Amino acid sequence: MTNSISEIAGAELLFLIGTNTTEAHPVIGYKIRQAVRRGAKLIVADPRRIELAEEADYWLRLQPGTDIPLLNGLMHIIIKEELYDKTFVAERTENFEALKKTVEKYPPAYVSRLTGVPVEDLYAVARLYATTDKAMIFYTLGITEHVCGTSNVMSIANLAMLTGHVGRPSTGVNPLRGQNNVQGACDMGALPNVFPGYQRVTDPAVRARFQEAWGVSLPAEVGLMLPEMFDKANAGEIKAMYILGENPVLTDPNSNHIRSGLEKLEFLVVHELFLTETAEYADVVLPAASFAETDGTFTNTERRVQRVRKAIEPLTGKTNWQIIMALSTKMGYPMHYRNTEEIFAEMASLTPSYAGINYSRIDKEGIQWPCPTPDHPGTPYLHAGSFTRGKGLFQAIDHIPPAELPDREYPFLLSTGRILYHYNVTTPYSTGIRSLWSQEYAEVNPDDAARLGVETGSKVKVISRRGEVVTRVQVTDRVPPGVIWMSFHYRETPTNVLTSYAVDPISKTGEYKVCAVKIEKII
Amino acid sequence: MGLIQLQIDGKKVEVPAGTTVLEAAEQTGIHIPRLCHDPELSPWGGCRLCIVEIEGMRNLPASCVTRVAPGMVVRTDSPAVVEARRAILELLLANHPLDCLTCEKNGECKLAEYCYVYGVKESPFRGEKHNYAVEDSNPFIIRDQNKCILCGKCVRACAEITGKNNLDFAYRGFNTRVSTFGNSSLLESDCVFCGNCVSVCPTGALMEKQMQNKARRWELKRVKTTCPFCGTGCNFDLCVKDGKIVGVASNPDSVVNGRALCIKGRFGWDFIYSDKRLKTPLIKRNGEFVPASWDEALDLVASRLREIKGKYGPGSFAALSSARCTNEENYLFQKFVRAVMGTNNVDHCART
Numbered sequence: 030m031t032n033s034i035s036e037i038a039g040a041e042l043l044f045l046i047g048t049n050t051t052e053a054h055p056v057i058g059y060k061i062r063q064a065v066r067r068g069a070k071l072i073v074a075d076p077r078r079i080e081l082a083e084e085a086d087y088w089l090r091l092q093p094g095t096d097i098p099l100l101n102g103l104m105h106i107i108i109k110e111e112l113y114d115k116t117f118v119a120e121r122t123e124n125f126e127a128l129k130k131t132v133e134k135y136p137p138a139y140v141s142r143l144t145g146v147p148v149e150d151l152y153a154v155a156r157l158y159a160t161t162d163k164a165m166i167f168y169t170l171g172i173t174e175h176v177c178g179t180s181n182v183m184s185i186a187n188l189a190m191l192t193g194h195v196g197r198p199s200t201g202v203n204p205l206r207g208q209n210n211v212q213g214a215c216d217m218g219a220l221p222n223v224f225p226g227y228q229r230v231t232d233p234a235v236r237a238r239f240q241e242a243w244g245v246s247l248p249a250e251v252g253l254m255l256p257e258m259f260d261k262a263n264a265g266e267i268k269a270m271y272i273l274g275e276n277p278v279l280t281d282p283n284s285n286h287i288r289s290g291l292e293k294l295e296f297l298v299v300h301e302l303f304l305t306e307t308a309e310y311a312d313v314v315l316p317a318a319s320f321a322e323t324d325g326t327f328t329n330t331e332r333r334v335q336r337v338r339k340a341i342e343p344l345t346g347k348t349n350w351q352i353i354m355a356l357s358t359k360m361g362y363p364m365h366y367r368n369t370e371e372i373f374a375e376m377a378s379l380t381p382s383y384a385g386i387n388y389s390r391i392d393k394e395g396i397q398w399p400c401p402t403p404d405h406p407g408t409p410y411l412h413a414g415s416f417t418r419g420k421g422l423f424q425a426i427d428h429i430p431p432a433e434l435p436d437r438e439y440p441f442l443l444s445t446g447r448i449l450y451h452y453n454v455t456t457p458y459s460t461g462i463r464s465l466w467s468q469e470y471a472e473v474n475p476d477d478a479a480r481l482g483v484e485t486g487s488k489v490k491v492i493s494r495r496g497e498v499v500t501r502v503q504v505t506d507r508v509p510p511g512v513i514w515m516s517f518h519y520r521e522t523p524t525n526v527l528t529s530y531a532v533d534p535i536s537k538t539g540e541y542k543v544c545a546v547k548i549e550k551i552i
Numbered sequence: 553m554g555l556i557q558l559q560i561d562g563k564k565v566e567v568p569a570g571t572t573v574l575e576a577a578e579q580t581g582i583h584i585p586r587l588c589h590d591p592e593l594s595p596w597g598g599c600r601l602c603i604v605e606i607e608g609m610r611n612l613p614a615s616c617v618t619r620v621a622p623g624m625v626v627r628t629d630s631p632a633v634v635e636a637r638r639a640i641l642e643l644l645l646a647n648h649p650l651d652c653l654t655c656e657k658n659g660e661c662k663l664a665e666y667c668y669v670y671g672v673k674e675s676p677f678r679g680e681k682h683n684y685a686v687e688d689s690n691p692f693i694i695r696d697q698n699k700c701i702l703c704g705k706c707v708r709a710c711a712e713i714t715g716k717n718n719l720d721f722a723y724r725g726f727n728t729r730v731s732t733f734g735n736s737s738l739l740e741s742d743c744v745f746c747g748n749c750v751s752v753c754p755t756g757a758l759m760e761k762q763m764q765n766k767a768r769r770w771e772l773k774r775v776k777t778t779c780p781f782c783g784t785g786c787n788f789d790l791c792v793k794d795g796k797i798v799g800v801a802s803n804p805d806s807v808v809n810g811r812a813l814c815i816k817g818r819f820g821w822d823f824i825y826s827d828k829r830l831k832t833p834l835i836k837r838n839g840e841f842v843p844a845s846w847d848e849a850l851d852l853v854a855s856r857l858r859e860i861k862g863k864y865g866p867g868s869f870a871a872l873s874s875a876r877c878t879n880e881e882n883y884l885f886q887k888f889v890r891a892v893m894g895t896n897n898v899d900h901c902a903r904t
């Protein structure tokens with residue numbers, strides 16, 4: 030997030046696009062609802078009638094995969110009516126002309142045809158967002174899990190910059206991070222192209238610093254991203270993998286491809302809490318310690334670094350960091366940290382945005398990075414005076430339709446997501462939660478249900494070009510006709526067997542949000 | 553806003569205009585008993601336990617809804633106040649079960665605490681007692697309305713924190729109670745089981761089922777930590793007894809969330825003790841997993857990884873780190889991949 034969760038309370042307008050906040054980030058959802066009830070305006074752009082759509086001033090029920098035309102259409106109106114922030118655009122951005130030229134091609138009537146959003150709503154929302162001083166945009170996987178995920182994100186940034194909604198409290202572009210520490214995992218350099226703090230592995234000066242600190246020579250080539258790893262595993266080029274605390278078979282798109290890749294490996298280590306679908310393929314399984322069994326830190330979606338504290342001894346005798354340390358030592362690179370505080374201190378000494386943070390400073394309250402020095406208070410909102418690169422760069426972006434759309438043979442559009450009661454892969458192991466929500470209920474619109482002859486509770490087979498699963502259905506107008514919606518929490522209904530091979534060319538995020546399926550009633 | 557001077561229990565106090573008498577007292581270190589007031593919820597003024605004496609006023613006003621005025625002279629524990637508080641507590645006890653011995657809330661119950669302070673042992677009022685069935689049909693929340701003192705905090709928490717408006721007062725007089733729409737069970741209602749009502753309830757009327765019969769409140773060691781379930785980063789306390797987690801409790805000092813949590817954060821922790829948890833390392837032998845010691849497993853991993861790296865080069869290895877693990881674990885893991893395995897092939901799932 031460029032801004033902070035607490036700034037929701039001060040916002041006059043909240044624009045949610047592709048985030049079912051009350052289910053995926055419930056406590057942020059509460060805060061949004063509180064702000065709306067105090068008078069903030071709410072715009073929700075989502076194909077599903079999510080809970081917050083009910084409270085929205087404008088609910089834009091766009092066709093899945095048409096976020097770019099929608100955003101371009103809004104910018105078209107804002108520029109035409111000269112509602113954009115001319116000072117901000119002149120002083121803080123560049124490439125405005127290119128943006129203008131591109132969005133020129135998205136007049137309201139055309140956008141309405143592509144997205145299904147009425148022309149009046151486009152005007153109303155464009156005017157409202159542009160003319161409201163404190164307006165925050167929120168998005169999540171609904172925006173990124175598309176072939177055009179990166180472009181979607183850039184389009185949102187375009188809209189915020191165009192209207193000067195950046196660099197001040199209660200504004201900004203605010204992705205809500207899905208997993209608890211996905212922000213931290215990225216910050217820590219669990220990425221193939223960067224060391225901790227987004228320092229490029231290809232930069233010789235950066236590499237020199239890490240080489241000196243770690244006392245080894247380090248590779249200069251950018252590594253493989255997750256989907257490429259599995260492509261190369263399938264091709265026989267990746268021979269061994271170590272998977273820590275993730276279950277790609279269940280959570281990644283197109284799981285059959287993941288399975289075949291895992292099968293081809295000569296050696297697989299899985300370090301996990303449970304014998305997951307992925308762990309089944311392992312040669313060695315290392316039992317992991319849970320969050321309650323370890324000290325450390327998580328970094329939340331607003332960049333706040335907060336303490337995780339050990340409440341009980343690790344049930345397996347070793348914490349995860351001790352296991353990594355032991356393995357490294359056995360492999361001839363001794364690691365000897367006495368506690369996680371020492372690990373954090375080493376990391377902070379190499380990571381400028383964390384340099385001012387230490388355990389005693391975050392004992393009571395977490396600090397939001399960037400925090401470059403020990404007396405720096407942290408940064409509640411980014412881009413106050415300038416952007417990271419200096420001026421904000423508008424990107425002219427055109428509509429990229431989803432890679433696979435419904436056709437005659439596969440007439441339904443399948444979209445996937447998370448439900449309130451579950452969190453990817455751990456909650457199904459909670460007895461209470463499992464006892465109430467133990468199986469998939471695919472959402473089907475009443476019109477479609479009537480045509481298929483199914484009702485709530487019926488069992489159906491959902492089939493895509495890549496695989497099939499069995500699920501029960503829930504008949505509801507939460508989804509529009511032609512769309513079916515499923516979660517991916519259940520072993521018995523591994524939805525990601527169905528999802529698309531397509532990935533965003535830049536982020537390599539899978540297109541979980543759109544693929545074509547057919548539905549067969551099981552009698 | 554100007555500052556206002558007043559006197560509380562003989563002490564001179566200066567507070568911003570708009571402050572309530574209860575807050576002003578708090579700022580000078582005087583605690584006024586309260587049952588329905590909560591700084592995170594809208595003022596209500598229903599229980600009247602927070603009454604005080606203010607010179608020039610004939611009644612005893614409720615301090616949680618009375619704003620300070622210049623020159624006010626407040627007494628928080630005059631004989632009249634104490635007398636009135638005792639009467640209020642006696643009335644509450646008149647239809648309250650006295651099974652404190654086995655009540656889960658024992659040790660944290662506000663009603664019991666104030667009865668203790670004011671020496672109220674039982675009620676001289678011989679009232680009819682309620683006989684509501686205890687609701688425990690869901691896995692998370694036990695509702696015992698016999699213990700409800702109608703402070704309305706759960707109603708406000710549901711409306712003002714969670715925004716579900718699933719609870720409200722229903723019926724009248726002696727039969728007044730907190731109810732879901734149509735008086736259905738929580739399971740059949742719109743309840744999302746965030747448990748925020750439980751975290752504000754002053755008595756044993758709303759309790760965490762997971763904690764039932766596990767520990768007395770004063771035995772719990774509380775360890776503040778960060779939720780492992782989504783990127784919001786709520787904080788809460790893990791409640792530990794004898795080295796075992798028995799539940800989660802809100803910690804009001806959490807910057808992100810205050811006491812608010814969702815079902816996952818408050819009730820999802822028990823995956824920790826799932827019998828499916830892996831207890832020892834496993835090595836696959838002839839297609840079957842066989843338990844192994846740590847040394848055995850790590851030796852095998854070390855030698856196989858060394859072998860494969862030697863035979864095919866560092867680029868033949870790839871690793872996935874975890875968006876569920878801590879920063880320290882992620883830092884160490886990528887360091888291992890880069891420094892020991894000699895490759896940048898490290899990534900993690902779910903890229904947002």
Ligand code: SF4
Pocket residue numbers: 699700701702703704705706707730749752753754755757758
């Ligand atoms: S259930 Fe608890 S919080 Fe709700 S009104 Fe009764 S005593 Fe108050």
Ligand code: SF4
Pocket residue numbers: 054055056057779780781782783784785786809812813814815816817818
């Ligand atoms: S309590 Fe709920 S909203 Fe808060 S971090 Fe945990 S899962 Fe997210």
Ligand code: FES
Pocket residue numbers: 585586587588589596597598599600601602603614615616617
């Ligand atoms: S606390 Fe003031 S009336 Fe209840």
